[in-house]
């Protein structure tokens with residue numbers, strides 16, 4: 001592998017300087033973390049699957065006019081993306097009660113919500129990603145009212161599209177987390193675009209028939225079969241990389 005400048009190493013990915021200014025190479029690791037980084041493991045092959053799944057979903061979304069940072073997949077573990085100024089928010093869209101929502105509001109997991117609910121969390125490991133309101137976001141200047149308008153309308157379009165896409169392969173999109181960034185064009189015009197990744201690491205996906213979980217809750221809750229679940233999502237999407245689980249597991253290094 002050529003020597004590239006490493007810009008950032010996060011919990012699930014590494015960012016390298018891209019070949020052209022304004023581009024980044026996003027490398028998908030096999031590391032899994034939960035409960036704000038206190039639970040850690042390596043799930044061999046996860047990075048390969050998330051790279052593929054995120055490529056697929058970002059591509060479908062850009063086809064329906066949702067702007068994204070995605071440019072192209074480079075190899076098994078890497079994709080080329082536009083560098084954006086990340087808005088430091090985790091934007092969560094919920095359709096069915098689960099996880100922290102069920103705890104906070106004492107709503108049993110699996111309860112369908114009367115309508116889709118958008119929540120914001122500040123991206124801050126030190127502060128444990130606290131939930132914030134639009135008031136906090138605009139007062140602290142993390143995003144302005146126009147940015148938030150764009151974020152809400154994009155999030156709802158993503159939700160509508162992905163809900164249908166997953167239903168078509170027998171999966172309920174229970175909830176998911178998005179990140180957005182500011183992308184500047186050659187005339188210095190700014191657009192809000194979808195960034196980061198969309199994968200079973202940040203979506204809850206339940207089988208329509210059985211409610212079996214096909215997402216990171218298998219890791220959080222020690223249910224086992226994490227890689228097999230991610231692989232099943234890829235298989236149902238029709239994008240399983242060639243080879244068996246073993247082949248994916250053995251593919252530790254990008255070709």
Ligand SMILES: Nc1ncnc2c1ncn2[C@@H]1O[C@H](COP(=O)(O)OP(=O)(O)O)[C@@H](O)[C@H]1O
Nearest residue numbers: 010011012013069081082083084086179195196
């Ligand atoms: N297009 C982009 N430009 C710049 N930064 C990005 C882009 N897409 C995602 N990021 C950031 O890159 C990091 C991805 O690595 P990840 O392992 O998810 O990190 P973290 O542990 O901070 O969540 C995140 O901090 C995310 O906000």
Ligand SMILES: [Mg+2]
Nearest residue numbers: 010011012196
């Ligand atoms: Mg992340």
